[in-house]
Amino acid sequence: MARVLIVDDSPTEIHVLSGMLEKNGHQVDSVDNAEAGIARSKETKPELILMDVVMPGMNGFQATRSISKDPETQHIPIIIVTTKDQETDRVWGMRQGAKDYITKPVNEAELMNKINAALGG
Secondary structure (H helix, E strand, O other), X not given: OOEEEEEXXXXXXXXXXXXXXXXXXXXXXEEOOHHHHHHHHHHHOOOEEEXXXXXXXXXXXXXXXXXXXXXXXXXXXXXXXXXXXXXHHXXXXXXXXXXXXXXXXXXXXXXXXXXXXXXXX
C-alpha cells in the first residue's frame, strides 16, 4: 500500500489516523507542524499527505500551497483533514492544491475511499 505522511499538531489525531491507515496496510510517518511537514515531504517523498489546517505557526492551507507549488513535491496528493467544516474552507483548501477534504471526526471508510481515489485506485 502507500506511504502516508500525517501532518497534525494533535498526538490524539495522529494516533487515530495512524491506526486507521496501518489497519488498512499503509505505512505511516507523522510530524506535528506544517513546517516539518514541508521538510519531511521533500525528504521522504510520501505517496500521500494528510494535512491538518489549524496548527501553531504556519497553517495547513499555507503548507498545502507550498507543497503543491514546489516542483519537487507537487506530484504528492494532499488530503486536508480538519475540524473546519465550512464550504468556504473546503473551497479554499482545494484552491491551495489539495486533492480532497475531509472533516474530523474522520469516518474510516470515507477516509479510505478518499485515499484510494487520491492515489488513483
